[in-house]
Amino acid sequence: MPGLLTGKRVLIQGVANRFSLCAGIAASMAREGAELCLTYQNERLREGVEKCAETFPGSFTLPLDLQEDDQIARVAQKLTDRWGTLDGLVVGAAFARTEELEGEFIAVSRDGFHLALDVSCYGLIAMTRACRPLLVAAGGGSVLTLTYMASERVVPNYNVMAVAKGALETTVRYLANDLGPQNIRVNAISSGPVRTAAASGVKGVGGMIGEVADRSPLRRKTDRDQIGDVAAFLASDLARAITGEIVFADNGYHIMGV
Ligand SMILES: NC(=O)c1ccc[n+]([C@@H]2O[C@H](COP(=O)([O-])OP(=O)(O)OC[C@H]3O[C@@H](n4cnc5c(N)ncnc54)[C@H](O)[C@@H]3O)[C@@H](O)[C@H]2O)c1
Known part of the structure; x- marks a missing residue:
């Protein structure tokens, strides 16, 4: 039986190593038959991303x-030279200075905020703007990004990253409106x-992971395989009616009041 993404070409930005959420996304998408291009941020991360790419036959890497x-x-x-079209784009990057991810949010610096x-x-x-002609050439496609609930509720120490996620989620909706007429869907996985x-x-995240799992309706931790499978679904034609959405993949934690 063909996979959900057989014949689709997907660019995945956001793999740093095999533990990255985007590595889970790459694994699920490759399993479902997608051809992949993985990018690496810099020379320091190159080898890790190349090793990851080696596990997906036919994939290649770019800086x-x-x-x-x-x-x-x-x-x-x-990608234009090699593929000519693109069916999926995943943008998984996030960055804030370590000193901006602890203590009071009010202390955030102007350049730390901009960064x-x-x-x-x-x-x-x-990335969406640069890849738009390739997605249009494919007759449409799927753009995905990764967000976190700290955009809506206060999570200690997320600080400026929470604000960035709030802006990212709004960006998803505006891009979805721009690109919908070209059959390009834009969604985020929270x-x-x-x-x-x-x-x-992020200071204190280790302790938080177990606590969140204990309180989640499904009583389990979120992992990269779960995120990968949600991403494969969203990138597939099965999700053709879904755009501009923030899709929670957190074992239900976000529905809880306490
Ligand atoms: N891990 C979590 O608990 C969690 C929860 C919700 C959302 N997310 C989001 O998932 C995404 C992936 O993060 P992750 O947790 O897998 O961590 P990760 O460290 O594996 O991935 C972060 C990626 O961002 C890339 N990056 C940072 N600055 C960049 C730049 N200037 N140019 C290109 N790439 C750059 C890094 O190279 C890395 O590949 C992030 O957007 C993160 O906020 C993570």
């Missing part, structure tokens, strides 16, 4: 720092907390 417009343009050009919003929100806009490199930058 991409979302703060560099020329690198964004180069990725779009390489967090630039990488964690503007990155989605810039993941429960998972231990990754990015998550460990």
